[in-house]
Amino acid sequence: MQHVDEGDLHAWLDGALDQLGDGRAAQVREHLRTCAACREALVAEETMRARADQVLALAVPKSIDAPPFETLVARARALQPTVAPAQRSRLSRVTRMGWAASVVIALGAGWMARTLELGSELADRVASAPVSEVVQPAAPSADPTVAAPSDAVVAAGPRSAEMAGAGPAGPTSAAQPVRQNVATPPVVASGAGQSVQRRAAEEAVAPEKSVVAQLASALERNAPPAAPAPVPVVKEPAPAPQVATEQRTTATSANLAEPARTTGRTVLVSRRPRAGEIAASSAVPRSSGLGIQGGRDTTSVPGLFARGGVGSAGASRVEVSTDADIDEAVDLIVPDLPVLRVEWTEVSPGRPGLRVLQRLAPGDTLEVRFVRSGGAAADAAADPLAAVVGVPLRAGWSQVVRVHRDGWLVARAPLKVEELEALVNSAGRRSR
């Protein structure tokens, strides 16, 4: 087969490959499995696609005040009836179950092009497993005021205890078996040398300490003081501009689980989360509730928005609704951050997950994704970084946090709620 063209790469990224039909999907998948050049191209397109989404997200209405549903029904009825009598009775039923809540979007001031994305991917790890973070150089930003972080190495102690309550094994994954091709294996150091390496790496971040480095520091400060297990440190050499692409390819290949278009539905946040809830319940999301439903036709809903403070982490207010399913989502929300969106998604075919988008300081967003592990083989296929980290994933729910900035993967690690909060606070301070 010829190389995969851009259109098919985007179809793949959009989870729409199967809509191409005629075995083309299978061809594309098979080719991606075997062609490193196309995988590289895929990563480049993924970055570009994410950037396009960011740009589009910069132009959204300040608020969406949906009028009560009943008023629309009334308007529809007031018009000359064009519907058959049978249909009209359906209309009246619609009226009875009318929905009166309003959905409000409050995007804060100064939503800038720069986005800090902290993605989290579920992959349960053994309780004592060491955790590695790979810190990659950030992308050269189009915005000259945004300092691109240099590479840095972070390591954090084991922090899997909070994930003790792993849920039942996930469904057999149909994750795209595209593997990362680590062309140049990074230096892997043992835990003993980690602080030296980190210091050296931090010194390399100059002159202004980058967001990434701060995040890394925040992570590290919050690691448990007594780290019982050695922590593998994966260090990437400081990149020359020419090698940046290659490194990014390596890093973002972690995302190569074939995404499915969002099939999530909107949830409204029912209550303000209590501190400490994130990790506790993210480890065991209930499988019912907002379960993924088949087609996108009826379920794709990118749109939960809660009113939040502007640029102030403390000003977040999460509005109330009555949907019981929401508890799951609420548990995953970092307290005191404005919630932009909560949605269930299928992160790859057969792998449901939850995506929580919150706003940090102006210009930064925090995105945490919780994904259900599909078992070791599926995870290995979906998570090429596993080859570098070398820690087996455990079936069930868990989180592996990825930090993205300008579309670049900068770190990956499971996080405790306190660590996540520290990360968030650190990023918030830096951004103001």
Next chain:
Amino acid sequence: MNDWSSIYRSVFPDLVRFLHRKVWDEERARDLAQEAFVRALREEPDKPRPFLFAVAANLARDEARSAIRRKRHLVLLQGGMDEASTADLEGEMDRTETAARVRAALESLSERDREVLLLWDGGMSYGEIAAETGLAAGAVGTTLARARKRLVDMYEQGVRDHAARG
């Protein structure tokens, strides 16, 4: 049968966002989204989302053709200013400027590319987009790839130009 109240809840924000990027007027976008829903409630289409977006696209088209555009208050001055701090105001101006840049980038796309991109962003599937635009399903990905690239390029060029002007 469709549960229209939940459809309303789920699609309305998408529809407003879609319309906003066509008429660039928040209030008008909400009005048109409501209008689309009123029509949908009367027609009871089998496929609500594609129907709603098709109606919305037509409404936006009519709106654009209309010579007399209603002037709306600046977004800047809408609502909540009593609570707004100076920081909010500055942020608002940034926001307005940024949105203008996105708008310019979007408007540099061909009409079809822009339509496909916005429909996708509104939650339509490749198949639905193909049906709405008359493209072959296989061409949607190619169109999206081109639209995304151009959007990013043009937006970033706008940012650079702005920086160059100081």
